[in-house]
Amino acid sequence: MKIKHSFNLFIFITAIFLGSCTIKNVPVAQKNSIQLPNKFEIGGDSVIIDSLRYERFFKDTVLINLINVAVQNNYDLKIAMQRVHIADAAILARSGRLVPEVFAGAQAGATRFGNYTIDGVGNYDTNFSENIDDNQKIPYPVTPDFNFGLSSTWEIDIWNKLRTQKKGAYFSYLATDQGRKLIITQLVSRVANLYFDLLERDNELKIVQNNIELQEKALELVEIQKLAGRVTELAVKQFNAQLLNSRSLEFAIHQEIVEIENALNLLLGRTPQNIERGVGILEQELPDINKTGIPSDLLLNRPDLKQLEYELEASQANIYAARAAFYPSLRLNAFLGMEAFKPHLVFNPESVAFNAMAGITAPIFNRRGLKANFKRVQAENYTLLYQYEQATLNAFSEVVTSLKGIDNSTRLYELKALQVEELRKAVSTSNDLFLGGYANYLEVVTAQKNVFEAELELMQSRKNQFKYLIELYRSLGGGWPE
Known part of the structure; x- marks a missing residue:
């Protein structure tokens, strides 16, 4: 009977003691204080892309098939998936602490x-x-x-410490899953960039080979002119040197193609092999951009920002649990x-x-260690907040840079196309004038060199269009839904 009364007294005193305790001084969840404009604008016009999902964003079916292979086989993505499983197991472990262990x-x-x-x-x-x-x-x-x-x-779980730790584990899981999505977005961007690098090298090789044919014909012509006594050996040497330089460029481009193919195969999770291509880079269809307006809130769906957001939520749970450890x-x-x-x-x-x-x-002599842990998780919380705000500003800057880049590279491409057309006419004219004795060989060499460089610049401006479009795809988060 005495034991029963003693146990009841213990429960009564415990209830009064615990009921008088409350967890105080737990910081309110920090929010992003960055104010974004309502929409992105380029030269007074707002813009949006019809769809950011790579299956519809890119028009080349060969590229889409390569991306599908990468998403299926890439080892970085497989590792990220295992991290998601680990985070899921952490939720299960935290849930287990809420029920008795038997x-x-x-x-x-x-x-x-x-x-x-x-x-x-x-x-x-x-x-x-x-x-x-x-x-x-x-x-x-x-x-x-x-x-x-x-x-x-x-x-x-008197103070909801264990439930809060479970909540923190859940947000850590969500952050890890966003990390997986971030890797997919980056993977799609890297595959697309390497693919267009490959198309660029293919077109560059074609330009060099066409230029070699042109230079071979010019060399034959100048050799005939030398036999007729109209030019000297110096002209022959100049044309031959130019031809040798172009032939050396051909081998350098072949090596670059091999290196790009191997890098792309590595992303695809397979051994070195030939990469299938679609149409050439100059014939590639650009993704559609409509002048209809894009809300800047779309930025907040970026996997890296969502990851930081969930990590911030998990950090808040850690702060609560660290404070509850004092009780x-x-x-x-x-x-x-x-x-x-x-x-x-x-x-x-x-x-x-x-x-x-x-x-x-209840902790007595180890409170200093608990205070140190509490200060640590608070500092981690503010660190994540500042990283989140910094990443938001960086994301907005990336989108604006990409949009400006698309606009400027498109105008540059149009002007370069006109330049190439004029220079090709200049090569034909210089050849006719040389045959008629109205131009010297240096003018022919210069005309051929100018059109060669202009064709390369035209191709590079086209590649830049895709580079900025891919960067826009990445900076807007790859089209992941909220």
Whole structure:
């Protein structure tokens, strides 16, 4: 009866003590203070892309098939997926702490108490008592102990500390999943960039080979002119040197193609092999951009920003849990099973044993360590907040840069196309004038060199259009839904 009253008194005092405690001074979740404009604008016009999903953004079906292979086989993405599984397991582990832990076990041991100890004298003396039978006599001097049963321990989540830790694990999982999406977005961008690099080198090779044919014909022409005494050996040497330079460029481009193909195959998760191509870079269809307006809030769906946002939420949960560590914790422990000091008595109904205990523990001398941990998680929280704001500004800047780049590279391409057309006419004119004796060989060489360089610049301006479009795709987050 006394034990019952004592236990009730313990519960009553515990309830009053815990009820008087509240968790204070927990910072309110920090929010991004960056104010973004309502929409992006280029030269007074707002812009939007019809769809940011790569299956519809890119028009080249060969490129889309390559991206699909990369998403399926890329090793960085496979590693990221395993990180998601690890984060998912962390949620399960945190959930498990909210319910009692139950263990099944069996133990066997033996103890010899000293003859001049309470247990030693007590065990020796008990065996002479007339109140016990042979089964109750204690083995002496070594006392065995056999038991098996169920044991349980459970921390009562008074301050919602465990639930908050589970919430933090959930947000960490979401952040890890956004990290996986970020890798996919970056992977799509890298595959697309390498693919258009490959098309650029193919077109460059074609330009060089066409230029070699042109220079070979020019060399034949100048050699005939030399035999006729109209030019000197110097002209022949100039044309031949120019031809040799172009032939050397051809081999350099072949090597660059091999290197780009190998880099692309690595992203695709396969051994070096030939990469299939679609139409040439000058014939590639550009993604559609409509002058209809794009909300800057689309930026907030970027995987890297969403990842930081979820990490910030997880950090808030860590702050709460760190603060809750200053307060007492209530833990329940229990055991139910069979226990005896003789093996044949273990399964006797009278060997049933159980115990239950509730305990409160509160930190006293280790509060300095808890304060240090609390300051650490607070600093981590502000670090994540500043990183989030910085990443938001950087994302907005990237989008504006890409949009400006698309606009300027498009205008540049149009002018370069007109320049190439004029220079090609100039080459034809210089050849006619040279044959008629109205132009010297240096003018022919210069005309050929100018058209060669202009064709390369035209191709580069086309590549820049795709580069800025791919960068816009990446900077807007790759089209992931909210």
